[in-house]
Amino acid sequence: MxxxxxxxxxxxxxxxxxxxxxTAMVTVHFLNWVSPDVSLAVVVLIAACAxxxxxxxxxxxxxxxxxxxIKELTGMxxxxxxxxxxxxxxxxxxxxxxxxxxxxxxxxxE
Numbered sequence: 741m742x743x744x745x746x747x748x749x750x751x752x753x754x755x756x757x758x759x760x761x762x763t764a765m766v767t768v769h770f771l772n773w774v775s776p777d778v779s780l781a782v783v784v785l786i787a788a789c790a791x792x793x794x795x796x797x798x799x800x801x802x803x804x805x806x807x808x809x810i811k812e813l814t815g816m817x818x819x820x821x822x823x824x825x826x827x828x829x830x831x832x833x834x835x836x837x838x839x840x841x842x843x844x845x846x847x848x849x850e
Contacts, residue, residue, distance in 0.1 A: 755788055 759781040768775040768783055 755784065759784060 762780040762784070764780050765777040766780045766783060767777055
């Protein structure tokens with residue numbers, strides 16, 4: 741996590757340096773759309789924000805998918821734990837029943 745934060749910090753520092761050094765006016769062409777003259781810094785900031793938004797959406801989708809799987813596995817784990825507990829209880833009851841049914845070795849027929 742610290743490497744991720746360090747990388748993000750370095751990215752934003754580099755972005756800030758780029759923005760302050762590139763204040764020229766540019767025209768953006770996209771498909772059939774042409775923008776009015778805009779500062780290159782604004783274009784770069786918009787592109788960085790759009791990239792961050794796309795990354796967030798993709799990561800959120802992955803997170804929800806993982807959370808759903810965790811919920812399924814947790815439910816399955818609880819079910820299996822209950823089954824193990826029931827089997828242990830049944831086994832201990834059977835052992836107690838066997839001990840009572842066995843004759844005491846000290847009291848044999850005379």
